[in-house]
Structure formats: C-alpha cells, structure tokens
Amino acid sequence: MYYEYDHGFQLRIPPFDAECAFCISAKPLTLTAVIKHLLRALVLLLLVFASQAFPGPLYAKSASEIFAQASKSVVVVYNYDNKGIRQQLGSGVVMPDGQVATNFHVVNRATKITVLFNGKEFAAKANHSNPERDICLLDVTGLNAPCVVVGHASQLKVGEKVYAIGAPDGFEKTLSDGIVSGFRAVDGGRYIQTTTPISPGSSGGGLFDEEGRLVGLPTFYMASGQSLNFAVPVEWVLETSEHQVAGAENTRQCSEWLAKTVAYEKNRDWAGMVRQCNLWVKAQPKNCDAWYCSGIAYNKIGDARSAISALQTAVQLKPNYSSAWNDLGFAYVVAGMRLEAIEAYKKAILTNPNNASAWHNIGILYLKKGDLDMAVESFQQAVQIKPDYLSAWVNLGIALKTKGTPKEAIQAFTKAISINSNNSVIWNNLGLAYRDAGDINQSIDAFRHALQINPNYDIARNNLAETYRLTGRMGESINTCIEATKANPNNAAAWQNLGDAYSKSNQKDKALEAYKEALRCDPNNVQALLSLGKHYATENNRQVAMDVYRRLKNIDNSAAKNYLQNYLL
Template sequence: MKPHLASVRPNFLPQRIPASMLLVVLAICGPASASASDEAQHVFAQVSPSVVTIIATINGGASVGQGSGVVVGHEQVATNCHVVSDADQLSVRHGAAELSARWIGADRSRDLCLLAVDGLQARPVSVRASASLLSGERVFAVGNPLGFGLSVTSGLVSHFPIVDGEQLILSSAPQSPGSSGGGLFDSEGRLIGLTTSVFSAGQNLNLALPADWINELADRGVQAPLSPEVPSAEPRWVADANVLRGTARWTELEHFARRWIIAQPTSARAHLEFARAVSRLGRTQEAETSLREALRLDDHSAESWRVLAITLHDAGRHSEAEWALARAETLLPGDAGVAALRAHWLLAAGDAQSAKTSIERAIVLDPFSYGNWNLLGSIRRALGEPDAAQRAFQTALDLNGNNAEARNALARLLAEAGRADEAHRALTAGRGDERTDASTWLALGITDYNRQRYVTAEDAFRKAVKADPEFAEGWEKLGMTLARTLRDDELTTVLEHVLRLDPTLFEARLERAALRARRGDVAGAASDARHLTEIAPDEPRAWRTLAIHSIAAQDLHTAVEAYRHVDTLGKAGVDDLVDLGDLLGKIGNRGAALEAFARAERIDPRHSRMLGNLASFHGRNGDIEKAQVYLDRALASDPRNANALSSKAYILLLRGQPSAAVSILEQAVLYDPKLANAWINLGHAHLRNRDVGRAIPALEKSLTLAPKALDAQLYLAQAYLSIRDAAKARAYAETILTQHPELPAALGIATLANLMAGDSQRAASAFVLLRKHDSRVAENIRAQALAANLPGAAALPSP
C-alpha cells in the first residue's frame, strides 16, 4: 500500500510561534538523544559546512519558500525540486554569504534538482551507495528546519519502502518544514540521501531520496530547465548589497552603494548601505551624514535608525545613540536585534543587571539566535553567575555546534572553575586547536599550572602564543612554567621576548629577577626588583623582592626601606617583621630592631624563626643568657629548627664546649642540608676540636651554599694552614683580602702561608700591612713563624 505523505510541496513560509510552543520547537530543533549526542555533534561538525540554505523568491523578492541543499560537486548543490520549482529567482545562503543560484538539471519524477552556485566555496560531500545500507543503522539529518539555522537530528534506518516504483529510505531522524533537500548522513559523514517528506503519522517516520540518484541525473536524460531571463540591474541592488555585506567586502560595498545612489538618488536603502560600508572603514562622520539622508528619505526605516544608533554610540555620543535606538524600537517593537544591541551597550557600561533584562527580552523575541545566548552567557559571567553562564553558552552550542565563541567561553568558564578536564573535553568536541582562541588556552593553562600539571599547562600556553604571537600574557605564563621546570636557557629567551612586548607584566619581571639572581647577576636582579615596585607600588611582593635582592647586593638600607614599605601597606607579617628586625640590627639600629621583633612576637609568640632570630640578635650583642632563653623557646616550638640548633651550638662554642656543639650541629645539617650557617659552625667546631680532617669538608660544603661567606673562607684558610697546605691557605687569604684588604686575621694567614711557600717578599708585604693595622696581632704572627722555624721568619721586621 502506498504510504501517505504529509505534503509533497510544503509551505516554507515560517509562521509566528506562540510562546507556549517554544519548548516544542526546541525539541524539534535540538540535538539527538543523549546516547547519540556526541556522535551527532561529530557528524554535524564534519558535514555542516557542506549543507546550505536555499531561498526561493518571485516578483523581485517575494518569498515563496525556503529549504535545504547539499553540496555535491564544485559549485553544485542538490535539493528537492519542490523547494525551487515555483521560484523565478534562487539564492543559496552559506555561512554569512548569500549567492545567486540557477537550475542546471532536474528529475521531477524523483523530485531531485541540481543547482549551479557561482562562487560557492564549500567542499562536496562523499556519497555512499544505498545498497550498502542496513535497517537499524544510525543516521543523521542535517538541514535548516523552520528556517532557524542548521541543526542535526539522529535516528535509525527503518526500512526501504517502494513509492511510485522507486525504492526510498525511511528513517526515524526527525525532520520539519525547511529540512527538505537537506542531507541524511551515516556516522562517517557520507551522504546516503536527501531528506524530502514526513509521514502524517508523526515526526518519527521520514523519507529520503537515495543519494545514488544524484549520479543518475545525466544518465536519465533529464534536460536542464531554461535559464530565466536575466533581470535588469535595478532589482539586484538589494541582493548584491546583501552579498557584499555578508562577506564583509566593505570597500566593494562602498563603491557599489555609490553607483546605487547615482542610479537611484532617492533610495533610502542605498544611503543605508553606503553608511554601513564607510562606518566599517572607520569614516564615522560620512556614515552619519549618509544615515541622516536615508532617514530624510524614509524616517520609518527601523534599520536606518538602528544603524545610526550604532554609529553614534561608536562616536561616544551615547545619549543621542539611545534616542535613535528607542526610535528603532518604536517602529519595530518586536525586533530582537534592538534589545540585544542595548544589552551590549549596558554590559560595556558596566550595568550587567540591566543588560540581563534586555538580553532576556531579546531571547523571548528570538529564542533561536545563538548570538543572543552567547551575550547572555557573557552577562551572567559578569554578574558572577558562572553556572548560569555555562548553561547559556551550552544553549548557544546546542543551537550552533560550530559556534567557536560559545565553545571558547564555555571552556574558559570550566577552566576558571578548576574543571580543566571538562574544559579540554569541551574543546575536543569542537574543531580543535585552530578554533580555540588565545584567552581560552591561557585559562586552561592557568588551571593546569595551579594543579602543578606543568606539562599540560606548558602545552596550553604554547598554543595560546601560537594562536596570538603578540599575546604577552601567554608568553609570561609560559615563562613561569619554564621556571618551575628548571629550564633557564629557554626561560631567558622567553622572558626577554615578553618584556619587549609588555615591560609592565609583573610575573615576567619577577621571574627575570629570580633568574638573574640564580645566575649571579645581583645588580640586574635588584634593577628588576626596583621596576616591580614602580609597576605595582601597592603590591607587597614587589617590595619583598626588592628587599631580598638588595640584601644580596649588600644594600641593607634599601632592604630596610623596602620592608618598611610593606609595613606601611599594612601587609607586614611575622616573617617581614623578623627580616626587618634582623636588618635593623645589622645596621646598628638596635632600638628599632627590638621594636620590630616585639611586634612580631605579639603576633605569634611561638613563631620559631622569629625566636631563633631574636636569639641571634641578642647573641651578636653579647647577651648570651637572653639568647639562650629565646633559643630554648624556639626549639620547644620546633625541635627541628636548624637555625636555632646552629645558634645554640654557637653559644656552646663561645662557652668552650666544641664537642657538644658538634653533636648539635650534625643534627642541624641533617634537618636542613642547605643551611650554610650550620655548616660553617660545624667546621668551626671541628677546628676547635682540632679535627681538621672533618672541618675542611664541612667548610667547603658551606662555600658551595654561600660562596661569599667571609667566616667560612677564614676558617678554611686557618684549616689549610694548620696542615701546612700553604697554597690553599694563601689562596683563601688572598680571596678575603680582595674584599677586605685590611683584615688582620687574613693578613696574618697570608704572612704565614707565604713564608711556608718560601715567598719572603710577599710575606713581608702582608706583614707590613698587618703591623700597620694591628701591631699586637703582628707580634703574635712573627712569634708563631719563628717558633715554627719558617724560612724568612727572622727577616720579618719587629713590631
């Protein structure tokens, strides 16, 4: 029995949909069931660039229908004949472009037509033979249902009914008016049929013409219809202007509109199109003049008022722009574009709440505009409603799976919420890297970086700078990742590049200061730190960094001022006050130092570092008993405090108990192997125990940690002198004397080492300086040289 079709040539004019029916429409246009949605989106992303919308008009522009078509050859589109047969003019919409079309072949008995579309830039689909199809196979219908834009639905092949002697394809992939002529595809994106009709029994039974028929058009001897008479230039002004505007060819549109104005000087539309073109070319005043003329000719053109509003707003004349927009709204109260434009303005002005009200009105007027849903997502994000923003962007994606703006925004929101894996999946569902913007990669990278997933973070940051090579923040974050993974050579290049792009980037400058310090460029590190305080004077990290690098440069007064600035900002913590107290003590301001330590102690009386540093302060000032009290408190708070243990051992050394000091110091270096002071004290303690063999390794270790430590160098010189290694003793002594040429202890060691080496002249020179600065020490050195019977000792002048 022949199946009954709902319509052979349906009416393609979309009707107004009452609000109560919106859910029904969304159900029709929405994605396939949850189990097939991922596959449907994959197929849609693959084939939608090859599916077009066909517009049929008569009498110079009156619409008689709209349907879908599939690109099957170079500049060739297949569709149903009933979509185009009543038209005297055809056009094809592909993306933003609208191109003229004409018939080149028709098989009316099969309702199959072939169109030629000059200038169509789309890849033809591959065709699968219908003989290979099986019942139950999943298929996907892609078309333009109800004229609301391309969408995908999925279903199963039911069977292959015979209609008028021809075998067709029956499937459950939902279709609606406007889907006619669209493609029915398999899971690999191959065309298996052209959707054509639905059974009157319901939306779940739909017919498609086998795709094989496209290749049989020529074989069946179907004659191409006669080309319609070429229309005169006059009726094509609007259509051609639409094409130029849709493809953003603004200079061509300007010249075209000039010719239009000459041909039809009273055409308001001609002046409107000229205004659109010159506005895009940055000539705002010309655009306004042309718009005023368009409105003089037709002051009831809502579109001219809307474009004038945009032009005035771009020129900063916001009150005039709002008046023009209100006029457009009065003329066309149901225009969703007006409400959306006002929402844009309100969001840009910082009034996100009012913008939300306006965009929600736009969505009521046009619920199928994915651009409106994108804007709602941006507004919800500005309002601090990330979950609602995600839902809005997801709706935009449901309406248009190729919407890169929504996909990027959704991925950024997920990344910022710490849901990096979901963000990556959101991007993977789209077209991948080439459609992901730099800001989205940055957000993903930051999320992975914060989770210490440096490999994936680095990959995201590299993709960010590939997407936008001038994206300074992307280079900055790449540098931070390189710093964490200890790749200083590449880090140097990246930081130099990013600071050329933007010298004010805080983290990049901070990383370069640290890099320069690691490489021994103390002055460069201090210079970068000073720049940080200029870039961000209210950022305590900048001042702390200046203090740290100023200490390394032995500029203690600058370090003091830096910590005081942190205090002035109200951001000084216990560690800041402890460092300030230490510095003040070292420059001799004991009263201010004690005040800083007292403030730190009030904040946290059990802070072990503070207690240890207070002990050191009192020890340096000769109050050993008070130092001992603070050390005991520090170790009670933290028994593994290596600094406190080292200081306690030093007090034992002062009290003549080097063996007890060694035991404590061995614990200290075990707890903190990088504490140079503990190694120095350990070496000193071994020396006091006359255990030179253990003293030298401890002191050499301390110099690997603190190469400029004067006391370590002095103890090592003494140690090598005691084992009569004159060369090493003299080398360390001379190193000290390059920095402190009048230090008596170093001059004494240099004198003895030179005598041991048989260099009486250099020994005498050192001895003369020593006698000049400290005659008592000089007398002692001469006595030691004579007692050791060193060559040339007797020649040393008496003090």
C-alpha cells in the first residue's frame, strides 16, 4: 500500500524582516491624483489583457537573452534615515505604469528614498503600499527606464526555470538562476518558493520566467537554509492599492512570530516549534495563524489531542480556514476519530474546493472504509487540481486496482512514475496491476525495476516469485525465493512462497522445511500453518495435523474451522 496523508507544511511565510516597523501612511487623494491613478489602472488592465491574449514566444530564452531584456527594468533602491545616512538598500522593478515595485521592508522607516538607474540617483516617494504582503510602489521623479513585461505567477509549475535580477550585497544588476521548488499557500494566493539564490539587496528585484516575464518579487529567504527562498507573486503587485496602516504594529508582531515559527519548522525541531507556538498563542490568543501553527506542531510530535484542541480554536476564529480544517482532519485520523476526520476534510473542501490535499486525504479515508467509488472520485479531484500530485496518483491507482479495474490503475501508476521514476513502491504497485490485467511480462519487468531501485525490497521480490509460480515458471520462482531468503533470512513471506514453489514442484521435503522456516520467522503465519497442516494431513500424520489445528484455532478460528472440515473430518 501507499497512502501518506498530506498535512502540515502550509505555514504563511513572513514577507518581511522581523525588525521592520511600519511608518508610511496613506494620504488623502486630490482630484488630479485620482485621475492619475485611474489612468494607471487602465494601463495595467490593458497590459494584463494583452499578456493573456498574446502570451508571447513559446520558447525558452537563454539566460543572457533574459538578462539583456529584463535587467533594463531593474533598479537599485536606497533607504536613507533623517541624517542622510543610507540605512538599507534593495532592488526594484519598473512596472508598466511607470511606478517602481519593491518590497515594503526595503523602504520601511525611510526619511528619504532614492532609485539608482544607470549610475544616477532619482528622488522617489512611497505611493501605494501593502505591508502585510511586503509590497510598495514608488513614484520616481524623472526616471525614464523601460518597463517589464508582466507574466503570470499563477501559471508557474514546480520544476520550471526562473531567474532573479537584483542587487545582492549592493552589486547592481546581478543575475542568478534556479527553479520553482514549491509554493506556500496563504489567504489570497501563494508565495513562490525557489532555489534561485537571494541575498541581502536582492529583495524587491525581479523574478522572471523562461520568457523573461516578471512573475514575482524576491522577498524572503532563510539565511541558514539550503535554497529556501521566497518571492511574492506579480499578481499581488498588480492588486496593490492604498493600504491603511491601522493595526500595522499587530501585523509586524505577527510577522515576527511567524518568522521564528517557520525557522523551527524548517529545522524540523517540532518540540521547539511547540514551545514557540505556546508563547505565540499566549501573546496573541485571537490570532488564528498562531493556533494553526500550534496544531501543526502538535501533529508533528504525535500529540493528536492537543493538535485537535489548537486546530479547533483556529477554525472557530476563522471558519473558512481551509488549511486548518485539513490538518484538523489529520489530527482526527491519528486519534482514531474517522467520522470526525471525514467531516473536517469536507469542511476543508467546502471552504476551498481547490484544496487538493483535502481531496487526497478524504480519498484515503474512503479507500480504507471500502467506499471505492468515492475514493476514486476524491483522488481524481486531487490530481485534476494538482496534476503533479504524486501521492494522489499512486493512491488513485491503488483504489482502481482494488476496485477491479487494473487497466485504469496501470494508467494512474504510469502517470505517477512519470513524476518520479525512482520510487520502488510505485513500480511494485504497477507490477501488481499488470499481473491483475494478465500482462505477465510487463508485471515481471515492473517488479524487476523495483528491485533495481531497491535490491532489499522484500515485497517486490516476493511478488516476483509469486508471479513466476502462478505462471508455472517454477524454477525461476524457486531461485527468486532463495535469493529473498538469503537477502533476509527472517522474511516469512519469502519462506512461505518458497514452500509453495517446492510443493508445486512436488519437492515435499523441501516444502516442509520452508514452511517450518516461515513459522520460525512468524509463529502466527496462518498461511504457513495451513500449508504445514495440509502436508501432514495428506501424509496421514493425524496427531501433528491436529496440533496444527489447535494452533490455528488460537490465531484464526475461521481458518481453523475450514482446515478441520477440509482435511481432518
């Protein structure tokens, strides 16, 4: 089997430095300013429409081509204090409406802001800002720089190549590359996780796709992490408008708690994460994210009851918190509360129909329950939402195979292998599906492939031996079983299969010894006891056959009853 519930790793990444405070305030707009903003909005709308209608070239540009195109729109942003001392620097990108987009934390607490372009500094001022998303748009006097081509972060997929252009450590217009390594879901969208190196000074620069289109702003990275870098999606930049800073101090404090919590999560220090979250919920008892993170931490240390309590609080504070409902479902599963788990997963799906993890997890429960139609439907929903969802494809294959549709199961397992071809468990499941479909050669090839990946995979070797035996290839079955018992002398299933192969080859003495070895490994092995009892009954050794019956009765009364009727009465 496979299963693997999906839970826990959906924390909101703090989009700005923990030391930041918020001081840029919104000002009343004049009529001229209103007209100016409306014109900017119209320009942005037309550009977004054009980018959707005419998505651009269908080929990947080289790194040098992307740099030549995109770097013309990247600037350096300087933050000066009230004494004229530069206290921070970052990067920025010239947007289609002429404003420069950067991270809020780059210009935070600035008395003066300037933009450096082609060796010349230009005066700038903060216009629109969204501290919670760590975005600020600057008006720059006299700047005449080319604007970027806007792309779509929502269309990015894990594994795609991306490029960052910024000013890491003050080096103007520096290019680095990497791939999209994942996404972090939050309310209203998701952060882009990338292996593209990000350093101090890169913040607010541009993250570009393979066609040189802006897809995000690098904004946050873990200094102690390995390629753990994050960018805000370009869609958030386009949505940014005047942001009132009422409650900004509370938002800043929340970001600090989140930053520390994410650090514990990254290091897989679950006990430390529990302690951190306990402090957080004490400091901010009405913060649903604090309770949600606490629930994740308790899930990780196996304290299901505490996880349930924390996650229940999270969804009480925020009833449409789909991720929290999903993790609450997992906590219920660990606690053995299957019905409650199903209801929690349903709530996760109801509040967010595109929560692929919740569809996957409820599918596992349906599969274990034996409701194969609902299981198949749930897994299909999961892979429709997230086409590269490996675990969902594997579990879909298991559900289809159990349902008695091996050809459809083969398609699901084949898709899973296209995502990860180095997983021996998937190859083993594919082998079973081929065997059920009657394609013995493909079945044998799949089991062999599983063993090439993991030579110590006892289950795959046992399945290979059984497949040989079922198709009458007794010599190959015996040799495979002998290999299995040599690799693992305590493999009861291998000894059992070897006994069956010897028995079918009419090598009764060797079969008897193999069954005894199986019982040595597992004294409660019902199949080995039945095989042993059948041998003694056939040899008219009634006393030993009755001893087998008594042992069976203590283990499996139904099997003992059938054995008595078929071989002793």
